[in-house]
Amino acid sequence: MTTPEITHVQKLDFRVGQVMTRQLITVKAATTLLELKELMRKRRISGVPVVNGTGDLIGIISLEDLLRAFEQGAVSGAVNDWMSRSVITVRDSDPVETAAQKFAQTGVGRIPVLNAEGRLVGMLTKGDITRGLLAEVQADTQDEEIARYRASHIFRDVQSDHTTLILRYNVQRHDFTQGGQASSKIKRALTRLGADPQIVRRAAIAAYEAEMNLIIHTDHGGQITAQVDASQLSLIFEDDGPGIADLKRATEEMGYTTTPPEIKQMGFGGGMGLKNIRKCADQMKIDSEVGRGTRLEITILLHAPEASAARNT
Amino acid sequence: MIVQEIAQALNLKIVAGQAALNRNVTGGYSADLLSCVMARAKAGNVWVTLQAHPNVLAVALLLEMAAVIVTEGAPVPNDVIAKANAENIAILTTPRTTFWVVSALAKLGVPAQE
Numbered sequence: 001m002t003t004p005e006i007t008h009v010q011k012l013d014f015r016v017g018q019v020m021t022r023q024l025i026t027v028k029a030a031t032t033l034l035e036l037k038e039l040m041r042k043r044r045i046s047g048v049p050v051v052n053g054t055g056d057l058i059g060i061i062s063l064e065d066l067l068r069a070f071e072q073g074a075v076s077g078a079v080n081d082w083m084s085r086s087v088i089t090v091r092d093s094d095p096v097e098t099a100a101q102k103f104a105q106t107g108v109g110r111i112p113v114l115n116a117e118g119r120l121v122g123m124l125t126k127g128d129i130t131r132g133l134l135a136e137v138q139a140d141t142q143d144e145e146i147a148r149y150r151a152s153h154i155f156r157d158v159q160s161d162h163t164t165l166i167l168r169y170n171v172q173r174h175d176f177t178q179g180g181q182a183s184s185k186i187k188r189a190l191t192r193l194g195a196d197p198q199i200v201r202r203a204a205i206a207a208y209e210a211e212m213n214l215i216i217h218t219d220h221g222g223q224i225t226a227q228v229d230a231s232q233l234s235l236i237f238e239d240d241g242p243g244i245a246d247l248k249r250a251t252e253e254m255g256y257t258t259t260p261p262e263i264k265q266m267g268f269g270g271g272m273g274l275k276n277i278r279k280c281a282d283q284m285k286i287d288s289e290v291g292r293g294t295r296l297e298i299t300i301l302l303h304a305p306e307a308s309a310a311r312n313t
Numbered sequence: 314m315i316v317q318e319i320a321q322a323l324n325l326k327i328v329a330g331q332a333a334l335n336r337n338v339t340g341g342y343s344a345d346l347l348s349c350v351m352a353r354a355k356a357g358n359v360w361v362t363l364q365a366h367p368n369v370l371a372v373a374l375l376l377e378m379a380a381v382i383v384t385e386g387a388p389v390p391n392d393v394i395a396k397a398n399a400e401n402i403a404i405l406t407t408p409r410t411t412f413w414v415v416s417a418l419a420k421l422g423v424p425a426q427e
Contacts, residue, residue, distance in 0.1 A: 176366065176367060176368060177367050177392065179367065179368045179371055180368060180371025180372065180374075180375060181371075183371075183375060184371065184374060184375055187375060201356070201376075204375045204376075205351050205352070205375070205376075208351060208371070208372070208375055209348065209351060212347075212368070266347075266364065266366050266368065267345050267346050267347040267362075267364045267366075267368070267369070268346075268347060268348070268368075270346040270347075270348040270349060272346075272348035272349065272352065273348055276348055276351055276352045279352070
């Protein structure tokens with residue numbers, strides 16, 4: 001199993017080119033060790049790529065290489081004699097994970113980055129990855145906050161005599177793997193619109209029960225329409241059959257169910273769905289005709305914290 | 314108490330949601346009938362059930378539950394594991410019965426919320 005951190009990086013589709021340092025500090029093979037030492041000290045770096053006259057990468061030299069040279073008394077030497085010539089590199093188009101794996105496998109502190117033509121275009125350290133990742137996560141959070149702010153002000157920002165947001169979802173018969181998808185999207189939309197969490201919860205429960213009814217009981221699935229305005233949410237569930245034969249028992253009698261046994265085995269069909277919906281809704285209206293279909297409409301007021309608090313205790 | 318502590322104390326196998334183990338547990342709920350769960354379980358509850366199909370996850374996510382404990386060694390399908398990882402909710406499994414798990418949770422001090 002991949003670790004969650006890696007999963008997140010994959011989700012961000014992060015490339016080495018987005019996080020690497022582009023301002024290149026390089027030395028030539030002929031650069032003296034004393035010049036290199038001054039450069040490292042001034043720029044506070046601990047490794048430098050070595051390039052030839054045309055800017056191609058030919059090696060890398062680190063602080064450790066420099067120390068080794070000085071320990072052996074090679075004060076007047078040049079980079080050429082002490083640099084590593086087999087250099088681990090990454091492509092700017094590589095995913096950041098690839099680079100992270102190279103850091104982990106080799107233990108190097110910095111990796112030169114090449115473009116598709118093999119030219120040196122940047123340097124990458126573990127710190128660059130962390131910084132890039134943090135910036136991206138922060139941007140993500142900020143985007144979400146902005147989206148939420150904008151959505152929650154939509155009814156104030158959009159000028160009309162009456163603004164209604166209409167969301168439609170199609171539900172397939174017996175599509176149990178997708179069961180609850182529409183409800184969770186409605187839930188997310190309400191949260192974004194700034195609805196009270198208790199009200200969102202009631203809406204989610206009602207929507208889920210009715211969505212599952214479309215999946216379990218209909219001939220051809222159905223459609224969910226969520227209409228949101230500044231004061232209320234209405235959820236309309238429509239299908240074209242088979243219709244509910246005993247509407248009174250279905251809506252009032254706890255435990256009355258027509259769910260087939262094989263679906264009951266999955267934990268459905270407790271004969272509670274419509275009753276749960278009624279408890280969550282401020283208003284519920286259901287019309288059904290055998291052979292024609294069913295239309296369920298529920299209304300939930302978006303600004304009734306007292307009512308919702310009483311209901312949820 | 315967090316999900317991780319419960320997983321350790323009850324020796325549960327973590328099959329999904331490694332990243333969600335630090336979620337705080339507010340209480341517990343147990344039923345296999347999804348409508349019961351929908352009506353009674355609370356956000357932050359740990360849900361003990363022997364169901365393990367995709368709708369269990371849908372219910373747990375809609376209610377923002379802390380974790381699902383699947384009992385009696387019921388196999389958890391791969392699509393459920395993948396979705397739980399993506400949605401960041403822990404699924405823990407055990408060969409023990411629901412009753413065993415609930416009594417162990419009670420001993421740990423996980424409250425029943427009515």
